[in-house]
Amino acid sequence: MSENLPATTAAGPIVAPPPGGRASPVRPRGTLRRVLRNPLGAISAALLLIIVLAVVLAPLIAPQAPGASSLADAFNGPSAGHPLGMDSAGRDILSRVLYGGRNTLGGALLALAIALALGVPSGLFAGYCGGWFDSVANWTVNLVMALPAMVVLLASRAILGPNVWVLMIVLGVLVAPSFFRLVRGIVANVRGELYVDAAKVSGLSDARIVARHVLTVVRGPIIIQVALVSGIAIALQAGLEFLGVGSGSTATWGAMLNEAFQNIQRVPMLILWPGLALGLTNCALVLMAGAVRDALEEQAPRPRSARRYPAPAAGVEETARTQTPRAALLSVRGLAVAYAQPDGTDKEVVHGVDLDVHPGEIVGLVGESGSGKSQTAFSILGILPQGGRVTRGSITVNGQEAAGMSERDHRALRGRTAGYVPQEPMSNLDPAFTIGSQLMEPIRHHLGLSRKEAAARALELLRLVEIPDPERTLRLYPHEISGGMAQRVLIAGAMSCDPELLIADEPTTALDVRVQAEVLDLLRRLQKERGLGVLLVTHNLGVVADVCDRVAVMNSGRIVESGTTEQVLGQPEDPYTRTLLAAVLDDAPTRAPWQNRAARTATA
Numbered sequence: 001m002s003e004n005l006p007a008t009t010a011a012g013p014i015v016a017p018p019p020g021g022r023a024s025p026v027r028p029r030g031t032l033r034r035v036l037r038n039p040l041g042a043i044s045a046a047l048l049l050i051i052v053l054a055v056v057l058a059p060l061i062a063p064q065a066p067g068a069s070s071l072a073d074a075f076n077g078p079s080a081g082h083p084l085g086m087d088s089a090g091r092d093i094l095s096r097v098l099y100g101g102r103n104t105l106g107g108a109l110l111a112l113a114i115a116l117a118l119g120v121p122s123g124l125f126a127g128y129c130g131g132w133f134d135s136v137a138n139w140t141v142n143l144v145m146a147l148p149a150m151v152v153l154l155a156s157r158a159i160l161g162p163n164v165w166v167l168m169i170v171l172g173v174l175v176a177p178s179f180f181r182l183v184r185g186i187v188a189n190v191r192g193e194l195y196v197d198a199a200k201v202s203g204l205s206d207a208r209i210v211a212r213h214v215l216t217v218v219r220g221p222i223i224i225q226v227a228l229v230s231g232i233a234i235a236l237q238a239g240l241e242f243l244g245v246g247s248g249s250t251a252t253w254g255a256m257l258n259e260a261f262q263n264i265q266r267v268p269m270l271i272l273w274p275g276l277a278l279g280l281t282n283c284a285l286v287l288m289a290g291a292v293r294d295a296l297e298e299q300a301p302r303p304r305s306a307r308r309y310p311a312p313a314a315g316v317e318e319t320a321r322t323q324t325p326r327a328a329l330l331s332v333r334g335l336a337v338a339y340a341q342p343d344g345t346d347k348e349v350v351h352g353v354d355l356d357v358h359p360g361e362i363v364g365l366v367g368e369s370g371s372g373k374s375q376t377a378f379s380i381l382g383i384l385p386q387g388g389r390v391t392r393g394s395i396t397v398n399g400q401e402a403a404g405m406s407e408r409d410h411r412a413l414r415g416r417t418a419g420y421v422p423q424e425p426m427s428n429l430d431p432a433f434t435i436g437s438q439l440m441e442p443i444r445h446h447l448g449l450s451r452k453e454a455a456a457r458a459l460e461l462l463r464l465v466e467i468p469d470p471e472r473t474l475r476l477y478p479h480e481i482s483g484g485m486a487q488r489v490l491i492a493g494a495m496s497c498d499p500e501l502l503i504a505d506e507p508t509t510a511l512d513v514r515v516q517a518e519v520l521d522l523l524r525r526l527q528k529e530r531g532l533g534v535l536l537v538t539h540n541l542g543v544v545a546d547v548c549d550r551v552a553v554m555n556s557g558r559i560v561e562s563g564t565t566e567q568v569l570g571q572p573e574d575p576y577t578r579t580l581l582a583a584v585l586d587d588a589p590t591r592a593p594w595q596n597r598a599a600r601t602a603t604a
């Protein structure tokens with residue numbers, strides 16, 4: 001098992017490549033650190049810091065109040081008391097630049113706050129939930145974006161008065177759609193990621209999933225957008241003041257530009273100071289946006305999933321709740337699943353499936369692609385894709401009827417009674433969080449443990465799935481571990497609340513042959529030691545022969561044959577099972593019934 005661990009060098013662990021990526025040493029973490037390591041990022045951050053400090057500390061460093069004037073000193077050049085000289089009304093230019101910065105930057109900040117408050121939550125909600133809110137929000141955003149901003153601002157001034165702060169609020173509303181579109185687009189993409197489904201399957205609520213997995217993805221682009229929109233807001237505000245649309249009496253960089261322009265023939269230097277302040281601030285913001293983008297791009301690529309199972313289960317239309325006593329841990333009777341078609345009809349994809357899993361046994365659900373295995377498993381877990389629903393039948397998990405269960409009850413069932421091990425281990429781990437953090441989240445949620453207790457439990461789980469050096473693994477990110485380890489982590493996650501039933505959907509498909517055998521051994525050991533019932537969804541008869549006690553063969557949405565593995569694989573009765581067996585090209589003997597590694601070595 002240790003063979004599939006990533007190698008370690010003095011420079012740090014050599015990481016398993018992300019899908020489609022290549023191995024690389026662990027990079028220092030922290031977007032801020034990466035921004036500051038970039039010379040442009042460091043320069044722009046320093047510049048912004050100086051500007052912000054200067055305007056915030058204006059009352060301490062400005063020689064006089066921004067409105068204090070002495071007409072006798074009008075147009076005076078620089079002097080010891082007034083380093084930048086005086087303007088046309090005999091006011092100190094340095095004081096006006098510093099105080100003007102407060103109003104200009106404060107106004108931009110107000111516009112930005114309004115835009116963020118309107119655009120980000122609505123974009124999150126529309127992207128994650130879709131539906132009518134998404135349609136209405138998109139329609140509204142298109143409408144706002146179609147409005148000519150300058151005309152709206154001029155009209156607002158005429159209606160609401162020449163107050164620069166009110167104009168900034170209007171500007172915030174006009175800019176909000178840019179945040180909405182950005183966030184909505186990203187969230188709609190992330191919603192389909194397997195690690196988001198995995199979080200759902202682990203029983204986390206939508207609010208927790210958004211706060212944890214979705215916000216972390218959108219925060220980078222939002223930071224970049226904030227830098228760009230700040231620049232635009234500052235420039236627009238200055239433009240309005242320059243045109244004389246602002247309040248006039250308030251010191252702003254735009255108002256200073258206006259005044260300087262009127263006196264450009266007499267003292268051209270007047271235009272330099274507000275122009276420099278505006279230029280430097282905008283330059284720093286643009287450079288900062290570029291540095292943040294570069295820092296984010298430097299991060300490990302986010303693996304994209306091929307399969308998408310986006311939405312939770314729908315209800316039951318007609319559930320035959322036959323109350324026959326059953327000892328099985330999982331008992332499925334007459335299960336039918338259908339998808340709504342655009343023409344209003346239903347397309348049935350699973351037609352009356354019967355299936356039992358008893359405690360302490362592994363049941364293989366086998367069949368070729370499209371035979372309905374995953375639909376059956378998803379129905380049990382209550383995670384059928386959008387449009388799919390259980391139309392008939394009953395699903396009893398540990399005596400509890402799961403068909404027609406509310407989403408809330410299904411979440412509790414998934415978290416505590418039934419664990420789920422997906423295929424594609426890498427895609428089911430969020431690249432933004434450490435392994436420890438991802439294991440601890442559902443544990444804390446379901447078991448109400450403290451952070452410390454959850455960390456101890458996570459450690460125990462990693463030991464349970466035989467991950468060497470579990471303390472170190474807890475601190476690693478998904479791109480720093482191999483596919484085999486990632487699958488062990490997912491099995492650990494599925495075991496976190498000590499479930500009685502484990503549903504494993506093609507858990508070894510994405511792994512190489514040696515790691516496949518190790519993962520199957522692990523499942524077999526957990527089943528033996530814990531008396532787990534396991535439903536193993538697979539298309540691989542070798543896997544069935546290797547670990548399953550019983551097997552059900554599925555074809556075109558129906559179970560065509562079921563029985564003990566020996567029976568079904570040894571004397572298949574159904575022609576479809578015989579075809580499946582005949583199609584197994586690899587005629588190498590399968591391993592003997594499960595033995596632990598030591599026993600196998602001893603018998604070898």
Ligand SMILES: Nc1ncnc2c1ncn2[C@@H]1O[C@H](COP(=O)(O)OP(=O)(O)OP(=O)(O)O)[C@@H](O)[C@H]1O
Binds near residue numbers: 339369370371372375
């Ligand atoms: N979202 C959907 N809308 C309509 N039909 C669907 C949808 N998802 C699956 N189906 C149909 O359900 C049937 C069974 O699919 P299912 O995913 O259960 O197959 P499977 O046996 O698990 O195959 P695989 O191993 O390739 O996943 C297929 O005919 C498929 O076309």
